[in-house]
Structure formats: structure tokens, C-alpha cells
Amino acid sequence: MEQIKIVIAGPRGRMGSEAVKLVEQTTNFTLAAVVDHKYEGKSLKDLDGFDVDVPIYTDIDKCFFETNPHVLIDLTTPEIGKIHTKKALLNGVRPVVGTTGFSEEDLKELQELTVEKGIGAIIAPNFAIGAILMMKFSQMAAKYFQDVEIIEQHHDQKLDAPSGTGLKTAEMISAVRETKQQGHPNEKEILAGARGAEYNGIRLHSVRLPGLIAHQEVLFGGDGQTLKIRHDSYNRASFMSGVKLAVESVMKVDLLVYGLENIIE
Numbered sequence: 001m002e003q004i005k006i007v008i009a010g011p012r013g014r015m016g017s018e019a020v021k022l023v024e025q026t027t028n029f030t031l032a033a034v035v036d037h038k039y040e041g042k043s044l045k046d047l048d049g050f051d052v053d054v055p056i057y058t059d060i061d062k063c064f065f066e067t068n069p070h071v072l073i074d075l076t077t078p079e080i081g082k083i084h085t086k087k088a089l090l091n092g093v094r095p096v097v098g099t100t101g102f103s104e105e106d107l108k109e110l111q112e113l114t115v116e117k118g119i120g121a122i123i124a125p126n127f128a129i130g131a132i133l134m135m136k137f138s139q140m141a142a143k144y145f146q147d148v149e150i151i152e153q154h155h156d157q158k159l160d161a162p163s164g165t166g167l168k169t170a171e172m173i174s175a176v177r178e179t180k181q182q183g184h185p186n187e188k189e190i191l192a193g194a195r196g197a198e199y200n201g202i203r204l205h206s207v208r209l210p211g212l213i214a215h216q217e218v219l220f221g222g223d224g225q226t227l228k229i230r231h232d233s234y235n236r237a238s239f240m241s242g243v244k245l246a247v248e249s250v251m252k253v254d255l256l257v258y259g260l261e262n263i264i265e
């Protein structure tokens with residue numbers, strides 16, 4: 001089986017540390033190096049909680065040049081993730097991006113870069129299979145229920161709101177639903193933000209609390225009935241089978257895939 005050489009950016013993070021374990025446990029994956037914003041020149045095994053002897057780079061271009069990986073897994077921050085994804089494509093490295101907070105313009109720019117470079121990239125707002133099904137089921141339900149609100153709940157260390165999953169869900173629903181302004185036409189927010197964010201008339205509400213991991217409910221309303229579609233991630237291991245699938249899949253595509261629902265059958 002051919003080895004896939006991988007660089008992970010953000011190895012000390014909640015997701016990145018889980019991804020290091022995944023890569024180490026997967027027979028056809030090899031961890032070539034990691035990218036952090038500190039500890040240049042050290043080995044990952046010098047840091048608490050790791051026993052993997054791979055170099056740490058702070059300069060991602062240097063990392064790509066010296067280690068020549070096939071794939072970058074980025075699990076950093078919205079701002080850094082965009083820079084890393086672009087640099088990966090420019091260096092001929094296939095990005096698998098879990099980092100959220102990318103705008104439509106960012107996605108368009110990256111999609112154009114994959115075309116220009118002729119290599120694939122996967123940007124997945126959520127790697128958990130249950131979350132992907134939640135989004136797909138919500139898209140199905142939206143054909144029958146026009147009125148929908150999305151309530152996403154995350155831990156209070158999350159930087160972006162709404163979540164990538166919440167936004168992707170709204171995009172997927174919008175693709176099949178005629179734009180509708182929900183609620184009373186004369187409704188007025190007494191406190192700004194009370195009705196949440198809006199995407200093509202769909203309301204998105206973001207809850208941030210300690211104790212939470214990643215949860216979302218898509219709530220549909222119709223005549224005398226409601227339908228709730230809910231997904232909960234109780235740990236970060238829930239995302240790892242999707243990361244594995246994305247790494248294997250990115251080796252076979254030559255364009256930008258936005259969302260794992262485009263990969264799974």
C-alpha cells in the first residue's frame with residue numbers, strides 16, 4: 001500500500017492532537033512533520049503528551065520544501081488556515097482543511113487555485129459522519145418544510161460564529177429551498193441579534209458554553225408540527241474517520257471539494 005506523507009498544522013490543538021494520533025495509527029499514513037507557531041527546530045516528542053519523533057516547523061514553506069509531503073491537514077484558526085491552504089496549493093501539496101471560518105470569496109480563490117495548479121483540496125466544515133447525515137437529511141426535509149432555523153452549540157473557545165457546519169447547513173438548505181423571509185413581516189428586534197444571523201432568510205443561532213463540544217439542531221416548522229434533526233459530537237475522536245476519508249480522497253481529486261457530503265455515497 002502506497003504511503004501518504006502528511007504534515008499536520010496545529011498539532012497541539014484539540015483537533016490537531018487527535019489527528020496526530022490518527023496518522024500514527026494508520027498503516028498507510030506517515031507523519032512527515034508538523035507546523036506550529038512556535039518550537040521551530042524541536043521534535044514533537046520534546047513536547048508534553050507526544051511521543052512522535054517528527055520535526056516542528058514554524059515556516060510552512062520551508063516545511064513543504066524540506067519534507068515534500070503529499071497532504072497538509074490544517075486544524076488551526078480561520079486566519080492561519082487560509083494562508084496555509086493557499087501555500088499548500090502553491091507548493092503542490094494537497095490540503096485537507098478542517099479549519100472553519102472561510103468566506104465565500106476565500107473558497108472561490110482557493111477553488112481557482114486548485115484549477116490553476118491541477119491538484120485537489122478538501123475543505124470539510126465537519127468531518128463527523130453523523131453531522132454530514134444531519135446536513136443531508138436537513139436538505140431533504142427543506143423540500144417539504146420551508147420554515148427552518150438552525151441552532152448550533154459549541155464550546156466557548158470557538159473563534160468563529162456561526163460555525164462552519166451551521167453555515168454549510170444553511171447553504172445546503174438554500175440550494176433546494178425558495179428564498180423565504182421567515183417570521184412576521186413586521187417583527188422587530190428589541191435587543192439587536194435576538195433573531196440570530198441570517199442566510200437567505202434562514203436564521204442561525206450560535207450558543208457558546210463551557211462543557212459543550214459540537215452540537216447542532218435544525219428545526220423545521222409546518223402546520224401544527226415541527227421536525228428536529230440533531231447531531232452531537234461528544235469528543236474529537238468523532239471527527240477522525242472523516243479526516244482519514246478526506247486524506248485518502250484528496251489524493252484522487254484534482255479540484256476543490258467543499259464538504260464531505262460530496263465524497264461519501
Ligand SMILES: NC(=O)C1=CN([C@@H]2O[C@H](COP(=O)(O)OP(=O)(O)OC[C@H]3O[C@@H](n4cnc5c(N)ncnc54)[C@H](O)[C@@H]3O)[C@@H](O)[C@H]2O)C=CC1
Nearest residue numbers: 010012013014015035036037075076098099100125126127
Ligand atoms: N471540520 C471539523 O470537523 C472540525 C473543525 N474544527 C475546526 O478546526 C479548527 C481547530 O479547532 P480546535 O482544535 O478546537 O482549536 P485549538 O485552538 O484547540 O487548536 C488550534 C491550534 O492551532 C495552532 N496555531 C495557531 N496559529 C498557528 C500557526 N500559525 N501555525 C500552526 N499552528 C497554529 C494553535 O497553537 C492551536 O494549537 C477550528 O477552526 C475549528 O472550527 C474543529 C472540530 C471539528
Ligand SMILES: O=C(O)C1=N[C@H](C(=O)O)C[C@H](O)C1
Nearest residue numbers: 100125126158163164165214
Ligand atoms: O470548533 C469546533 O469545535 C468545531 N468546528 C466545526 C464547525 O465550525 O462547524 C465543526 C464542529 O462543529 C466542531
